[in-house]
Each structure stands twice: as structure tokens, then as C-alpha cells.
Amino acid sequence: MTIVRIPDRGVLQIGGEAAEAFLQALVTNDVTDIPVGKAVYAALLTPQGKFLHDFFVTPAADGMSLLLEGEAPRLGDLKRRLTMYKLRSKVSIDDASANWHVLASAGTIAAADGALVFDDPRHPAMGQRALWPVDLPLPDVSDDTASYHARRVALGVPDGSRDIEVEKNFMLESRFDQVNGIDFRKGCYVGQEITARSKYRGNVRKMLLPCRVDGDLPAAETEVTVDGKSVGTVRSGAGNHVLAMLRLDRPEGTLLAGGATLTVTDPG
DSSP: OOEEEOTTEEEEEEESTTHHHHHHTTBSSOOTTOOTTOOEEEEEEOTTSBEEEEEEEEEOTTSSEEEEEEEGGGHHHHHHHHHHTTTTOSOEEEEOGGGEEEEEESSOOOOOTTOEEEEOTTOGGGOEEEEEETTSOOOSEEOOOHHHHHHHHHTTOOOGGGTSOTTTOBTTTTTGGGGTOOOTTSOOOTTHHHHHHHHHHTOOOEEEEEEEEESSOOOTTOEEEETTEEEEEEEEEETTEEEEEEETTOOSSOEEETTEEEEEOOOO
16 A cells, blocks of 8 residues: 655654643543554543544653644644643643654554554544654655545545534534543543533534545535525545535535535445
8 A cells, every 4th residue: 555645744742740640631542541543532622522633642652742643734733732731730731743754554554663653543444544754764655645635535534624623523523432532431631511512412413424426526615505595515535525514504405615526425
């Protein structure tokens, strides 16, 4: 399988004796005792339970710090927001992006000394990811991310602010629970009350759904209509699929986006 280098990803390093406890109190998933070679997918929310950032969390090889792989253009904002919660916690928060390449493959990535390889926790068909030290020779990689995003979108896997509106979307709207991004059994975290309430009351009114496209791929922000009535918006698209935020109470009928027809698919 092709290994793809994903250039728009960055890495924060959370160090210090309280690193794990610090992050555990803030994010949507359980980050305690993650084994080296594994990762969890998680998000940081507003106190109102709305999306701010998503990222993978994996321990450094020495087990002494946690690495957060997230959106490179927004990594400064993630660092700023985490620092707001630091107070007197014995943690350090550093941008370590210059130290790592981010790789992904639908198959496996052969391990090498110093590289951190883990299964993508969002969906089995997403294969593996790796944080690869920049001073380590790269395996045979491609810089063409089209196949990676086509697979991701077809499987209904969101990708940060491409698909989830910052400070607007709730996590269950964004199918975050269906891609292993939330642990409903862990203790409190920022935005936990609203997220749990949405889960147990079942009051989700719209959802980010994968759709097969017949016609030209519609651009992000294209309105989706049924019989001329707005029922949602396209977020990201690749290959012959898009992710669209759609009303769950939409009327029956053909979904149209621009000049294309959309069909909601089941990603499994």
C-alpha cells in the first residue's frame, strides 16, 4: 500500500510529570496509560461542548511525554488554548513539528528505530499512521494525499476544521462518537456535560454524513437541497464522495448540491 506524507499536520509535545493528568482533564477521550505504539483520537471542546481541535495522542518512545498530532495551521491556537489551562500544572507544551513527518497508509508502515507507528483508531480501513523523525531516512512515500482523503471521506471520517465548524458544531453532530473520539465512561473534561446530555437524550438534529456523488464534485460550503429547500452543507470532498452536514429531519427526496446528486452511504 502507498505511504503518504501529510504535510498539513503538526505535533505538540506535552511533557512533565503531570502531562497525562493535565490532558486527561481536558479532552474527550481517555489518554491514561496509552501503550507505546498505540494512539487515541480526541478533541478539545469549548465549555459549551463545541468543537475546537481534534488530534491523535500517542506517547513518545521514552514514555515520558505525550505527542499530539493535529492541524499544522492551527497548532499555535491549540497550544495557546492548552496553555490557558496549565496554571501551576507541572507540564511543558512545545511545538515539536520540526522534528516529525506525519505519514499514513491504508496498509501497514514498517517500523524503524525512532519512528512511532500506530493503527489509525478512527476506522479499521484507515490503516496506519506514523510520526517519523525528520533525521531518519523516509520509506518510499508519496506526497499525493488524494487517495488518503478519498478513503477518509468515503468512510465518513472527519478531518478537523475541514469538516467540523470551529466553535459551532457539537461532537455527536460530527459523528465523533462513531470514530472512537469520545469515551463516555471517563471522568469530567471540558464540554463533557453537554456531550453526555446529547448522547443520552438523543437530541442530535443534524449529522455529518458521507455521500456518494453523481456528477461533478461540489465544493465545500455548497448548499444541499431537497425540492429547493436547504437541508445542509457540503464540508470536504474527495474522489466521488463528500462529507455533508445534513438535517436528520430533512424531507424525503433527491439530495442536490450544485449540479450533482448526493446519496447518503453507510460507512460501516
